[in-house]
Amino acid sequence: MKFLVTGATGRLGGKIIEFLAKKLPITDIIAGTTNPTSENAQSLKAQGFEVRKTDFEDQASLVEAFTDIDKVYIVSTFPDVEMAIRQQTNIVEAAKQTGIQQMVYSSAPNADVCDFFLAAHHRERENIIKESGIPYVFVRNNRYVENELGKALASINGAPWVTAAGDGQVGWVSRADLAEATANVLAGNSHENKTYELGGENLAQADFVAVLNEITGKDIQVMHVDDAAFGETLKGKVPEQLASMLAMTQIGIREGKSVNNSTDLEMLLGRKPMTVKEVLQQLLA
Ligand SMILES: NC(=O)c1ccc[n+]([C@@H]2O[C@H](COP(=O)([O-])OP(=O)(O)OC[C@H]3O[C@@H](n4cnc5c(N)ncnc54)[C@H](OP(=O)(O)O)[C@@H]3O)[C@@H](O)[C@H]2O)c1
Known part of the structure; x- marks a missing residue:
């Protein structure tokens, strides 16, 4: 089974990759980034990760990157609703074309019902994934x-x-606990269509x-x-x-x-956060 982590050169994605590598063969983990030639991307390559371009604004890059991948982690980007809809549509279309089996998306607390401004773009992104029919896991950070x-x-x-x-x-x-919990979700097999409040x-x-x-x-x-x-x-x-x-x-x-109000993070970590x-x-x- 192959896993792709988008935002792998970012602070959260970088840690998810690190935790995944403790659980899975490095050859099964692909690092996605908007810029595969960046210093951080090159460092991941030097550690043995395959690096692919994943720019949410560029659907073709996603189709190429998602090819032969089973599970994909989608990092959230800037909190703008219009951008979120455009990017998530690109992601979901690419996932459909390439037969992605599960999408793990990092969302925000109570994104489906919360009227906090930061929840709005996450709600759109969650809805687009749900409507696609692709199995998902939402980790609401x-x-x-x-x-x-x-x-x-x-x-x-x-x-x-x-x-x-x-x-x-x-x-x-902490980013580290969120990343470890997310890596556990990705590497696990009992999380389909679940939503976790982390x-x-x-x-x-x-x-x-x-x-x-x-x-x-x-x-x-x-x-x-x-x-x-x-x-x-x-x-x-x-x-x-x-x-x-x-x-x-x-x-x-x-x-x-x-x-x-949730103990989901403790449950996914198997210890107190x-x-x-x-x-x-x-x-x-
Ligand atoms: N819970 C919180 O307190 C909190 C706080 C701040 C932010 N956030 C959210 O959580 C996300 C991750 O946090 P972080 O600390 O890891 O942030 P970060 O270090 O700034 O990383 C953001 C990541 O987003 C990726 N990205 C940006 N534009 C993209 C695009 N067009 N296509 C694909 N990837 C794109 C970047 O990928 P590249 O490096 O490859 O360009 C980068 O890895 C943030 O993006 C934000 O939405 C949450």
Whole structure:
């Protein structure tokens, strides 16, 4: 059986490839990337992986890459609904033409019902896969602890922890645990047409900062602000589109859209997921 992992030179896809290689012969694992000549792609090649071009905007590249593949992992891309529909249609058409037996897609928490803006493109992508009739597995990834590394480092260096997320909790996860769980799904054979909610420890912003303080011995203060003030803190520091996404993410978290109520991640890992403390300790080591 042959497996293709798209986004294999990305941070999540790269880890999925690593975990898959611990379970399967390397000759059965194909690394998909938009740019097979990149340094990361060449490094995968040097490790023994076959590398193929997989650009979701280029259906022909997908047909070629999916040929002789049984299971394919599809990484999510930028959260734009129009783009998601175009890319997922290309993917599904290529999968139909090449007889893909299973598609594993990394989605977002409660993507089918959640009104969080980040869920919208995932819902479209899930629906397109479901409508294709191709067997699927949806792994709905909660928020990476890694997303907060930049903010954590700035706070360690004296910046306050500014948030508009209030007491909203996030079911924090590490990329490594998500990747291992996804590799287990790909290599396993009892997951057909299942949807897994992959979340970890629920912590609000103040709890997260308390963990950070415990690890670093610092006294980082949490500054709770409203949405307008939060938006102001980002002005000139990040591109406008990203600033808007970050601000909307704070609202979603505040409204409880990132709370985890599932033990799916623990079940797929066969152990407890890493705690926020464990992930932060690794990131800050
Ligand atoms: N749960 C969370 O907290 C969270 C946070 C941020 C993002 N995400 C989502 O999770 C995804 C994976 O996260 P990550 O950390 O691995 O991000 P990442 O390191 O930025 O990787 C994104 C991957 O998307 C691939 N990609 C982009 N455009 C593509 C296209 N047109 N066709 C095929 N592949 C394309 C890239 O492939 P190449 O390297 O081959 O170009 C890259 O490997 C992100 O893309 C995003 O949708 C989730």
